[in-house]
Amino acid sequence: MKITDILIEQFGRWNDLLLPVRKKGISLIHGPNEAGKSTLLRFIRGVLYGYPAAGLITSHGGDRTTGWGGSLRVKHHGEHYELTRRIEENGRQAFRVSHKNHALTPQQYEKKILQQIDADVYRTIYTLGLKELRELATLQSEHIGEYIYGTSLGAVGQQLLSSSNQTRQFSNTLVDEKHDQGKLFDLSGQYNSLQQALSRADNVLTQYELSLEEQKKLEKKQVERKHRLEQLQREQGNYRFLSRIWKPWKRHRELTAQYNRLNALSGFPGDGLRKLETLEQKIAKISRRQKALLEERSKVKQLLQAERKSYELRDHASGVRALIDLKTMVETAERHLGDVTADAAMLKSELDQKLSSADSSWTLDKLDQIDTSPQAHLKLVTAARDYQNSLRRRARYRRRYQKLADGNHNRQLELQEQFKKQNITSIDQAVQKANQRIRDLEKLTKLRIQETEFDQRIRSAQSQIIKLQEGAELPWWASLMLTIFFMAGGFFVVAGLFKTVQTSWLVGAIYMLTGIMGTGLAWAMRLHYEQNDTELQYKLNEEIDQCQFDLEKTRNQIAQITGVSSGHKLLSTDLQSPRKNLTEAELIRQATQKLTELEQFARDEDKIKRIRKKLSVRRGKLGDYQREASAARQSWCDLLKTLGLRETIRTAEAFEDWQQADDLKQTLTRWNAAKEDVQRHTEILSLFKEQMEQISRRMQLEDQPHRSVTQTLSHWESLLNDYERVKDSYHQRKKEYLDLKNELEANREELQLEKQNLQALLKQGHAETREQFRANARQLHKVHELRNQLDELNDQLATLAQEEPGLAIVEEDLLQFQPQQTQERIEMIGLEIEEIQHDLEQSHQQLGRIRQSQAALESDNTLANLKTRQARLLDRAQITLRDWQASQRATTAFSEMTEQLERDYQPETLARASHYLLKLTCGRYEQVRTPFGSRELLIYEKDGSVRKITELSDGTREQLLLALRMALIDLFARQGIELPIVLDDICVNFDQVRTEAAVKTLIEFAQNKQVLFFTCHNHLATLFEKQGVEPTWLPKFHTPEKQLLAG
């Protein structure tokens, strides 16, 4: 629809206006302010969609719009219509659409003329004042927004948006920077709490150091205190000792002085008085006894003379008595001799019997040589025990050695068998080989993957080439068309030549040119498609060659490892067995197992070597035991030889021999003893008889041979009894007489001696008389008393000195000693000692507490626990950061993909708007775009930077919004919607350059559209004029009585 004329009967300041309008291009209407330009805009909008009631109210109040109205003559699809709208008296608006003398219904009008464009869309898109232009919200409506932002993203877009949202949401759960929350913030909070706890607990080391310092200080103080205590105790001891020793010392000193004065009688006998008295008593007593003895001696002499005759047998009495005394013994000996003789005979026969029954080697001489003493028996037992012990040790050690050797031998056999079974010559080589094999297999696995990869790439490239080759052939219809084009071209060239010759060169040239164009076009199209395919194919072939080269290289490497040429698929010669179907992983596992097995063999081999060394050591030790056993056997045999026994290495036999020898020797001993007994008794009896005969001869007794020894002895006994009776009294008296004589002599000598003693005593006591002696003795007694007292004091002092052996007292100290002052000093020291001891005890307790606290600190795990928790927390934070960074990366990747999609799939409106914006901004802003899923416009500058609409200046923003509206109008126009566009001074905020650009753009835009452009600016009108647009000048109203309604 296009307006042809504007007819205003009355509207605002306009009355009876007829304004013709250009059907295409810009109709520039220029007039000053208050010329009624805006009123015209509202009139056009009002006629088409209804007058807005509020806009017609005047400042006088009341409604003065009654009768207002007018018409628009329009042309739509070649048909002429007249649209008339008038405000009636009741305020209602009467609207009529006339077409060829008949009216259209409102529905027909909306559908046909307005083409379903509603009033809002028309107002915001087609009729723009500066106010409408600036409104962005009007473009956000459901209907318009769909054109600008595009609502369907497609499956790919939806998938990308959804995935991006998901990763973004996940990222926000980890770190939500907007709201300062998320897992990382939680962990950070926990970390802070832990950090605080750590800072509280982190003074353990300081505490420990302080505790150590305190301990050192206390220990130092304790040492000082102990030292001081020792000093004080020593001092106190000194004072006490001094005070203890001072009193005895003082007494000793006084007594010594007294003693020195009295001690003049040196050499006076100690008990002089008692000696003197004793001597006097003794002299008197001896004198009395001498007298009595003289009287008794004369009496005894008389009696002796009377008994002298009876004493004759005295010369032989002793011999006779001796023989008589032996009488019983002789009788017993005679009886015993008989018994003993019988015993000896019996023992002799027993010995003979034993010797005959024993080994023939036993003889009496040999028996004599055998030593059967207990000492010899002990030696034998000890030697036997040593010998047997050494044998047992040797046997025991030999058994252990044998057991170890057998075990090792078996182990070695097993190992050798294993080696033989697995064909191992050297275990080190086998281990190296197994290691090499594992490395080869690992490398092989990697190479296999590479091989598969290259293979896959080649197949992929080949399949692409096939597809290209298939696609390179143009479809039959396209080929047919190109051929027709080609042939038609040829035909036209020929026709052109013909026409040039026949009719006119111009027609011929046209024909020829048409022909050449057709032929060239067909040729160029074919060439274009084929060349593209060839290039791609060439690239793919290159890639295949490269991949094949790499594949070959990889296969060669595989072949080097497996020993099989690259044409073969088998792994290696040793894998051509049933194991060839196993995977590399399985082979690696088997190789690892084999390596473990080989390492076990190596360990076994080491063990065998170690046991061999051990066996060697044991062999040496076994030799030692052997030598020890030989030495024991030798010493055993030597001992048997020494003891006179038969040499045997069997201890039981030796002991049997010993037993037999002992038995025989005992019998022999008994027999020898019996023999000796018989001989002794016979000798005794012979000797006795001889003595009797000798005595009888000396006594001159008559010989009586018929009498037996016993009878002779009885006779002699009676004679002796007579002699004994006389002899005793005689002897007694004789002895009495001699005693008295001796006694008298002794008494005389004793008397003489005592007298001499008396004289010596007096001389010793510095006296000549007994009285003088007694006086001297009294003086001496007093000196003795002093001496005793001094001795006691010396003992006392010595005891005191022994109590304190470490102390040495100088006499000067004792001379200067003040008892009162010393006592006071002792008490003072005591107090100080008590104080120090108390301090020591306290510091000891304190030290104990410190050591306890140190032990507690050493075993305190609080800090370690906190640090470990902190480390775990940091681990979790790191994982959170990893996930966050990963989700950000994923989101970024999705964003890039979305961006690519946005580039590829921008709505057409924006593409068109970008075109206009580029022109309006003189190339500064080259693109306007909207991100997927949002209703936001982003403007891309030429340098690549992006701006949001809010970041633009007013002028640029208006240019953007104008571009958008122009794009929308273009889009609607393509859909067949054509409505008149009215623009009311929309370039007022544009600078000169952009205004010029806007003018050119609008002229271009309005080429197939009807645009009414109102302006009050001369320069704008001039600019349009320069571009060939003639303005329609509106005069300024000068009727002050008329109220301006708008503009």
Added chain:
Amino acid sequence: MHSHSWRLLATGHLHLDSQLQDLSVAEDDQHEIIRDATLSAFELMIESALEHSIDLLLLTGSLCTKPLTLRACTIFRDGIEAILEEGIKVTWAAVDYKEVDLLQKLNCLPAGISILSTEGNQQRIELDTDHYSALTTGSTKTRFGTICCELISAQQTDEAAGEASYIGITDQAIGHLPQKNSTNRTEDEKYQLIISGEAQRCRTTRHQNRLYHSPGTIQALTKEITGPCSATLIEIDSQGEIELRPLSTSVVIRDQIELSVPHKITLEELLEQAERKLLEQLAAYSYAPARLLHLSWEIRGPHPHVMQFSSLELQELLSPLQPLDELSILHEVNLAPQLTGEEIDENKLHEKQLGEQFLQLLGDQNSPFTETNIEALQEKLGNKTVLIKELLTGLSNKEICNRAAELGLLALQERLREAG
């Protein structure tokens, strides 16, 4: 001539009372094992030293990662005292002399221990009455210690010392190619064995009949160090031959298993394969005294096959897989979906190729974060809390990429399930 064989136990970093990392899957009942892992490893090392009747314990690494704790000091003191009580000599090539100072300050440095450092003076350590070992400090910082391992008689002349087996100690890391490393080759010539306490991993290389050996840490702290950690028993026999034998010490072992899914397989098949791999792996730990094994599974293959499973689901299913009573296993699963290799349209997005296109795009990405992002987040969290930059440094690009692939592909799959 060498008079008799000589045994030495060398250790690397002790890491006493340091915290184990990368154990986010650890459970509460394993808290104490993890907490005391480094201390237990040290105690195991001490037990091994006593069991093998060594002549010298040589500590070549640092005592622990900072700060030194009281627990670390006291356990060190108790362990070394136990060694010294048996008449075994202990030498510590102290990397950080501050540790020595602190130990002394805390009365935790037993009197019999010999300290070697670049700042110290020449020392000689008497081993027994007939033999001695000379420990000297080096003149340069590249070698701070030398052990003359030849136990020549003290009565012998100095000429005899020329036949000694010398062991050098260095605080520099030993690489795979010692001739290219910073070690001084001329200086190295007099040593039969050079020990470095720097490396975390146990490593031995040979160059011109010379052994370069790092005992490695006795307990791994991070998951990068896989397999059992150990101290090294160095035995020099009467012929002067050097034998190195690792003695396992780690209580917590870290390891990785890679499962390849080149074809489509069922969950049961995958679990069966995992169990088989696990049993193979466990055979290697038969002599280790470990109590906990942290196992990282990486399941890789073309994404349509790998993405049949999810890492969390697999982790839950693998958790009951505990073949040994004495060894708890912590399973951690990571999926590594890969491109199938099929041709994709680079210019246009296709519904059926979205996964493949997504992975390709992900592979082309560098780090999506700018410094300001991290700093802004750190500012929000606070500067005295979890340090994001530090934690991110511990993550590898591959790890993040794999996780991103899993998350993205899961999201795509879910959308497809909703739509289908």
